[in-house]
Amino acid sequence: MNAPDRYERFVVPEGTKKVSYERDTKIINAASFTIEREEHTIGNILRMQLHRDPNVLFAGYKLPHPLQYKIIVRIHTTSQSSPMQAYNQSINDLDREFDHLKNAFEVKCVFLLFFEQYICKFYDIIITGLLVYLGILLNIE
Amino acid sequence: MEGVSYARMPRVKIRELKDDYAKFELRDTDASIANALRRVMIAEVPTIAIDLVEIEVNSSVLNDEFIAHRLGLIPLTSERAMSMRFSRDCDACDGDGQCEFCSVEFHLRVKCMTDQTLDVSSKDLYSSDHSVVPVDFSDPSNHESSDNRGIIIVKLRRGQELRLRAIARKGIGKDHAKWSPAATVTFMYEPEIHINEDLMETLTLEEKREWVDSSPTRVFEIDPVTQQCSLLNYGFGYALFSAFIGNAIVNSVHNSKLLSLSSSRIISRTNSKEWCLTFIVMVVDAEAYTYDDEVLKKAEAMGKPGLVEIIARQDSFIFTVESTGAIKASQLVLNAIEILKQKLDAVRLSEDTVEADDQFGELGAHMRGG
Ligand SMILES: [Zn+2]
Numbered sequence: 001m002n003a004p005d006r007y008e009r010f011v012v013p014e015g016t017k018k019v020s021y022e023r024d025t026k027i028i029n030a031a032s033f034t035i036e037r038e039e040h041t042i043g044n045i046l047r048m049q050l051h052r053d054p055n056v057l058f059a060g061y062k063l064p065h066p067l068q069y070k071i072i073v074r075i076h077t078t079s080q081s082s083p084m085q086a087y088n089q090s091i092n093d094l095d096r097e098f099d100h101l102k103n104a105f106e107v108k109c110v111f112l113l114f115f116e117q118y119i120c121k122f123y124d125i126i127i128t129g130l131l132v133y134l135g136i137l138l139n140i141e
Numbered sequence: 142m143e144g145v146s147y148a149r150m151p152r153v154k155i156r157e158l159k160d161d162y163a164k165f166e167l168r169d170t171d172a173s174i175a176n177a178l179r180r181v182m183i184a185e186v187p188t189i190a191i192d193l194v195e196i197e198v199n200s201s202v203l204n205d206e207f208i209a210h211r212l213g214l215i216p217l218t219s220e221r222a223m224s225m226r227f228s229r230d231c232d233a234c235d236g237d238g239q240c241e242f243c244s245v246e247f248h249l250r251v252k253c254m255t256d257q258t259l260d261v262s263s264k265d266l267y268s269s270d271h272s273v274v275p276v277d278f279s280d281p282s283n284h285e286s287s288d289n290r291g292i293i294i295v296k297l298r299r300g301q302e303l304r305l306r307a308i309a310r311k312g313i314g315k316d317h318a319k320w321s322p323a324a325t326v327t328f329m330y331e332p333e334i335h336i337n338e339d340l341m342e343t344l345t346l347e348e349k350r351e352w353v354d355s356s357p358t359r360v361f362e363i364d365p366v367t368q369q370c371s372l373l374n375y376g377f378g379y380a381l382f383s384a385f386i387g388n389a390i391v392n393s394v395h396n397s398k399l400l401s402l403s404s405s406r407i408i409s410r411t412n413s414k415e416w417c418l419t420f421i422v423m424v425v426d427a428e429a430y431t432y433d434d435e436v437l438k439k440a441e442a443m444g445k446p447g448l449v450e451i452i453a454r455q456d457s458f459i460f461t462v463e464s465t466g467a468i469k470a471s472q473l474v475l476n477a478i479e480i481l482k483q484k485l486d487a488v489r490l491s492e493d494t495v496e497a498d499d500q501f502g503e504l505g506a507h508m509r510g511g
Contacts, residue, residue, distance in 0.1 A: 087490065
């Protein structure tokens with residue numbers, strides 16, 4: 001009856017920002033990114049990608065509460081970088097990885113399909129040829 | 142700053158590909174990517190499913206909402222789904238959710254007129270869009286199969302009738318499982334199994350057999366191998382017998398002492414050559430291993446820790462994808478990657494956030510400097 005609508009989980013309400021950024025008041029080069037209507041799928045890949053950046057000293061995410069449909073990503077970097085730079089870089093790198101993955105998968109699919117069709121056609125030709133040959137043999141006799 | 146990239150270039154190898162099934166290897170990436178893919182395939186790749194039902198007549202034994210629920214669960218061919226609009230952000234029908242850009246209409250009219258029970262199935266649903274129809278599970282190679290009657294919705298007896306109008310919409314599994322295109326999506330870490338050969342050779346045949354059988358799945362197997370061996374090593378006068386490859390039956394006259402010892406290495410001398418039969422424990426199907434640790438525990442219990450080493454490769458995954466039939470399994474994977482890309486794009490920082498921070502940064506630098 002008072003249950004929230006199911007779409008609340010993944011539709012960003014009007015007037016709300018998808019990503020908000022908040023600098024740490026005490027530590028330089030540390031910040032939190034609040035991402036609305038996202039969960040582990042995005043949180044974990046971002047975290048792991050940030051760990052690959054040597055300028056990132058800390059990267060973590062949390063889902064504060066199962067009924068608050070947001071995640072908080074916290075980043076702490078060296079003075080060579082900034083949380084925002086690291087955040088943007090991680091998204092770009094992930095995007096490139098998925099681009100590559102998509103291509104790789106597509107190529108393999110097309111290749112497999114082509115191969116399959118070729119074999120199938122070949123198979124048909126063999127069968128037809130065999131039947132024709134058999135017909136000729138029978139006729140002769 | 143520019144040009145630096147920590148992106149990986151994952152490799153893919155497709156092992157098996159059918160319309161509703163795919164098995165592939167994913168390498169050179171990590172579990173977060175594999176898991177994100179799995180999660181998106183299950184909950185965020187859109188399909189089309191019946192979402193609104195207007196019942197005109199229902200004198201069947203099932204109540205209206207029961208039938209509406211069953212209709213919702215019927216998979217509909219959803220190649221169109223990726224390019225379709227969600228009803229909630231369709232401006233062509235102001236959220237009404239009944240226009241051609243965001244919905245497909247279905248009609249069903251069935252009445253039983255005979256004494257025989259009438260099955261109302263997904264085949265009785267008439268779609269307004271020929272590209273969005275209930276999935277057909279019939280075997281395309283079997284044309285005259287009469288056993289294919291679609292998915293049963295309800296059964297009617299004489300005089301009962303079902304008449305309704307249904308609206309199918311685009312949606313995702315996160316909203317309701319009826320929109321999930323995935324029957325199952327799983328991935329496993331590729332196991333790497335190393336048998337310590339030296340330690341294994343200290344086991345008798347019986348012990349080897351016991352150890353191999355301790356695995357709940359068929360990962361290992363004992364293989365009898367005959368090989369010519371050097372006279373220097375085995376040049377002692379052992380008894381004669383014949384050895385058969387492929388089966389561990391040694392059925393000729395053999396040294397009873399040797400057999401009672403159950404040694405895994407038996408020597409025979411035929412044609413003045415020395416042969417030895419070795420029972421080698423082999424890995425026949427590493428992927429059958431379910432990370433149950435049973436063989437490790439068994440080795441420990443037998444007093445042979447380190448008999449086998451099993452490593453879960455952290456950068457290689459074996460995916461199994463089964464589709465409901467709404468979209469092809471290969472398309473499901475590709476759509477999942479596309480959705481992930483869209484999600485990533487959505488979490489990019491907006492211009493105004495960056496600008497606001499730049500100002501803050503200058504202010505901050507002032508304060509720190511002054
Ligand atoms: Zn519409």
